[in-house]
Amino acid sequence: MTIGIDKVKMSNKNIRKIRSIITIIIIILFWEYASQTELVRKSILPAPSTIVKTFFTMISSGELMGHIGISILRVLEGFLIGAILAIIVGILCGLYKKVEDYLSLLIGFLRPIPVLAWTPLLILWLGIDEASKVALIAIGTFWTVLLNVVSGIKGTDKKLMEVTSMLEKDKRTLLLKVILPSALPSIFTGLRSGIDMAWRSVVGAEMIAASKGIGFLITYAREISQPDVMIVGMICIGIIGILIEKLLAFCERHLLKWNISIIEN
Structure with a gap:
């Protein structure tokens, strides 16, 4: 059956x-x-066949892979920094009420600020090199992951925590074998949303201040009226986003299996 x-x-x-x-x-x-049939002007929206030709031309020349490689590296650096910080702060806020009390007003004030609004300030502080772009991506990732981590930890089954307390388990055991496994689905939801925000952030940062990357490629193509190149850049962002989403989903499935075995033990 x-x-x-x-x-x-x-x-x-x-x-x-x-x-x-x-x-x-x-x-x-x-x-x-x-x-x-020229229902739409090719100068505004090139045909898919033209875009495919442009794509393979840029691949063969190595230009496209160079821009993609730079953007992926920036995303990974910023995403890892933002996600790790968010998980640490989220665990502290979820476990300790006093920490949440101290940070709640600050988080409530900073979180609504759009990511791109930080760009001028980060450029002033860190210059136009990689540091400002990575910092922007980390900020964009941080808030999305943080909210999901806190939500996941607070959503831990109270009965499981009571049983652990009755068995006189230490806080480390409580965290590693009860709270984190229970919060793992919510944490992965945050990570998947965070990587999406990381891509939005890097494209925005590269459009404002960069000489390489997918965002720069799209902006430069707009300035010299190359809509086919712009669309190639947008398609690459979508494809890479899907691949990263699939990778995170794969990791989530395997970690959730490990998660179940931990709870059972």
């Missing part, structure tokens, strides 16, 4: 994927038709 249900679920999942692919194919076909 269980095998039959699993097959039905897999079948439904495949059907949903096929539907989403069909939507993309229809859009591309209509887009190509509109461009070739």
Whole structure:
């Protein structure tokens, strides 16, 4: 019976994927038709076939991979810094009420400030080199991950904590075997949202002050009227975002299995 249900679920999942692919194919076909018949000016929206040619030309020249590599490196650096700090602060706020009390007003004041609003100040403090861009990405990542970490820790099953307390387990055991495993799904939700924000931040930073990167590529292409290059840059951002999302989902599935084994032990 269980095998039959699993097959039905897999079948439904495949059907949903096929539907989403069909939507993309229809859009591309209509887009190509509109461009070739000049319903839309090619100078504004080039045909998909033109964009594909531009993509492979930039790949073969190495230009595109150079910009992508720089952006990925910036994202990874900023994301790791922001996520690690957010997890540490989130754990402290979730576990200790006094820490949350001391930081609540500061967090409430700083969190609504748009990430790009920090750009002029960071450039003034850190210059236009890598440090300001990495710092901007770290800020964008920090708030998204922090809120999910705090939410996950506060959502820990009180009964599990009571049982651990009754068994006279120390705080380290409580944290590693009860609180963190319970908060792991929420933490991963924060990480997945955080990497999305990290990409938004790096593109914004590169559009304002950079000589390399996907954001710079898009901005420079706009200045010299190359919409096909702009769209190639946007497509690359989308593809990389999907790949990173899949990677985090893969890690989440495996860590949640480890999570269950920890709770059972």
